[in-house]
Amino acid sequence: MSKDVRNDARHKVRDAAIALFAQKGVKATTIKDIARAAGVSEGALYRHWASKEDLAAALFAAEYTALSHDLRAAAGSGPAPQRLRRVIVWAFGLAEAAPDRARFLLLSQHDALPLVPEGLETPVDVVCAIVGDGIAEGSIVDADREALAHTVIGAIVLNIQSHVYGRQTVPLGTLADTVADALLRGLSIGKGA
Numbered sequence: 001m002s003k004d005v006r007n008d009a010r011h012k013v014r015d016a017a018i019a020l021f022a023q024k025g026v027k028a029t030t031i032k033d034i035a036r037a038a039g040v041s042e043g044a045l046y047r048h049w050a051s052k053e054d055l056a057a058a059l060f061a062a063e064y065t066a067l068s069h070d071l072r073a074a075a076g077s078g079p080a081p082q083r084l085r086r087v088i089v090w091a092f093g094l095a096e097a098a099p100d101r102a103r104f105l106l107l108s109q110h111d112a113l114p115l116v117p118e119g120l121e122t123p124v125d126v127v128c129a130i131v132g133d134g135i136a137e138g139s140i141v142d143a144d145r146e147a148l149a150h151t152v153i154g155a156i157v158l159n160i161q162s163h164v165y166g167r168q169t170v171p172l173g174t175l176a177d178t179v180a181d182a183l184l185r186g187l188s189i190g191k192g193a
Contacts, residue, residue, distance in 0.1 A: 012038040013045060017055055018063070022103035026056045026111070060112035061120070063105055068121045070094070075126065080134025081187075085180040087127065088156055092172035092179075095160040103164045106157070127152050134187070141188040148187060155183055 016037035020029045031052050035042045049055040074090035075083040095102040116122070128149040134140030140148065159179060162168035168175075 009038070009040055009044065010048070013040060013048075013055075014059060014062075017052075017059055018104045019100045021056060021059075021108065022100040025107060026052065056108060057112050057115045060105070060108045061116045063101060064113075064116055064122065065120045067105065068123050068126050071123050071126045072121075075130055080130050080137060080139050081184050083130045084127075084134070084152060084184065084187075085177075087130070088152075088180045088183070089173075089176040091156045091160065092176045095163055096172050099164065102160055106161055106164060124149060124153060131187075151186070152183055155179055 013034065017029070017034045020033055020037060024033075029052060031042050031045055034052065034055070035045055038045075045055065049058065071087055071090065075087050077083070128145055131140055131149045131152065132145045135142050135145060135148075156179075159168060159172065159175065163172050
């Protein structure tokens, strides 16, 4: 079997598993469900992962660290307030563009987060770095960097969670600036910063 075919099968498994885990949860999803949805044999799954829990943990770690990279790229450069605004806009856009990915990360985080290998950059690290830069440049109040970063992340995650569960029916993209404005004011900086 060629490397391209193996990679294609792994992508199909990843996509099928994320969709099923997002829709049904890890516990209610079976290996048979994933294999059927991905168009591969159950044996093919077991050759790569010992269990669906191992698959879920591996997918979470990969998606979580990819999210960190994507957040850093979305933030770009410039003053911290502008970077935080871009992070919020990007995160809300991701939740609408890739709802299965957002739902999978939300639903799996409590079980899978402790399994993410040490030393990998996390989304929390990215936001902490931006907040730290803002404190250093004087655009963010001089306070506990992690507490401020968790405030930003909490506002993002809770809005996405409300959207995923159907409580927030307004498109997230229309709320991004409102949420960013409120957060940035709370961090002692304004929209024009």
